[in-house]
Amino acid sequence: MAEKKYDSIVYDYFEKKGGVIVLMSEDMLFKRTLSATILKIIGSKRDCLNVFENVQTGLKKIQEFQKNKVECTVFIERLIGGRPSTDTIITLKQLLPDLKIVVLVGETRRENIAYFYEIGVNNVISKPASMNNIIEKLAFTIKPQGKLSEYMGLGKRLLAAGKFKETLDICDKILSIKPDSPAGLMLRGDVHMEQGDRQAAIACYLKAHESSHLYLEPLKKLAHAYDGLDEDKHLEYLKKLDRLSPLNTDRKTNIGAVYVRRKKMDLAEKYFDQAIESATREAMSQVGNLAQRITEAVGKASPSMSEKYLAKVIEVKGATLNKDDIILFNKLGIALRGQGKWREAIDNYSRALKISPDDEGLHYNMGMAWFDGGDVNQAVKCFDRALKQNPDFYMTSQVASMNMGNIFLSVRRMEDALPFFENVLRLDPGNREASEKAAAARKAVA
Known part of the structure; x- marks a missing residue:
């Protein structure tokens, strides 16, 4: 219904x-x-x-x-x-x-x-x-559901028109339906603020906050009401808001400004740094997405161009790099390997693993870079680490399964190689190479 x-x-x-x-x-x-x-x-x-x-x-x-x-x-x-x-x-x-x-x-x-x-x-x-x-x-x-929403819309229009008595009548109706309605209490508080009765407004906002501790709006009203009246309370509610919604750079700057007035420069700097970091993170998401679009446009046509732009975005992001950026390292590693730069690819994956040591994809890609460089034993060690993190990570990839099967086969680990060839056959039953190698591995294991 x-x-x-x-x-x-x-x-x-x-x-x-x-x-x-x-x-x-x-x-x-x-x-x-x-x-x-x-x-x-x-x-x-x-x-x-x-x-x-x-x-x-x-x-x-x-x-x-x-x-x-x-x-x-x-x-x-x-x-x-x-x-x-x-x-x-x-x-x-x-x-x-x-x-x-x-x-x-x-x-x-x-x-x-x-x-x-x-x-x-x-x-x-x-x-x-x-x-x-x-x-x-x-x-x-x-169409927000229910009579309360209908009354709230009407109350806001009446308040905007300066009809305070009519707005308070609407508040009474809202609170008769839901006695502790944060929206109704805030609307009543807004009427008191417009009438210059700040203490009455604060009482309404406090009651609204007590009705819903995770609701941001009463806290914003309280922070505004105490601004210029009680700096301790003003700061208290700004910080509560910051804990609930920590991406607001303007609020972090306002908190820092309060600490500057109090000559607490270390705390001011802490919040100013957080504001810059938050704003930078927002800008960096733009840089990261732009680099990804460029590399997608380049595709396999020019690994060197992909390397240029991916390396640039990783350099720009610097200290703000996190697990969300692992895709950039994986793409850069592939671009480096495409140019035969296997050592540089290994260095790239090593850096990424410091950010996300449990990422099985990084371990696998590093193994392929070692294989490009002719060190099969190091490649196998990387594959073992990848499988330890996620034993099934290769299951959807025919290419990864074939690569790992071949490399385990080359070091005579037949029992380990067999599941990879069998997975290739599960994904592509007509794959002749995988069929022959699976048969050879089975024979050796038997």
Whole structure:
């Protein structure tokens, strides 16, 4: 029944309200999934999906819809063209506060999700996403469920119009339905702030925070309310916010500024460093994605060009390199091996293993580099380490299985070689070379 309800909400959005979606994404799979959701599941006959692969054209379309009073929901990738979309989202919410925005992400950390909501995102969809998941998220984005949400929307409009008494009446209605509603309490606090009664506002915000300790908004209200009134409290709530949403560079800078005023320069420097590190990490994700796109464009046509750009991004990232960057080292190693630079490839994998010592792919690739250099025994040692980390890592790769089978065969480890040839045959039953070598290994083992 719930799924039908969501379908109905989304259908009405497209067919009765004339709503549209602007999708800013280079992901063709998500585009097809979203299109199929609208056409096949929802059954909309209108051309209501607008897809753009770059931000500028997408923004022009959003402005056009706003000008013509067309209800618009924006789906935007976390990264577009290798660049984080954070600034675009912040700008959109500043210019069009009521615009509904859904961010599309791959795997991401909790603090990233917290930051998205903090900058005004209405919902987050993790990819790959099912049609049902898209419908449910879209339904909650375009029409938050329940009477409380309806009252909150009305209350905010009344507050913006300066109708404080009417807003307080709405607060009473919200709190009669849900006595400890953080949203209702904050709305009442906002009325008191507008009326200049800061202490009454703080009391409401505190009660809202006590109702939901992980909810960021009451903490933000408290930090703002205490600014210029009580620096200890102001700092306390800034730091609580920082623990819950540690990617906000402006807040880290504000915390540092408080410590500067207190002449605690070591603590100020700590937060300023964290702000720079967080901003750098955001920029580095852009550099890393750009390098990856360049190497994908180059492909196997020029290993030396791939080496140039991959080495550059690893150099730029420097101290910020982490396990998410292992793919860069693996690509660089392949580019080096493609030029016969096996020693340099081994040095590259050694550096990567200091960051991620348990990565079986790095151990395997280092083994192949040793094999390129003619040291079969070192290659076998690397393969043994890779298998210790993940005994099944080769199962989906015919090439890795054949390579390891051949190298174990060359050092007369027949029993160890056999499973690799058998796996090749599982993936490619007609592989004649694997069949012959499997037979030879079986004979030797018997």
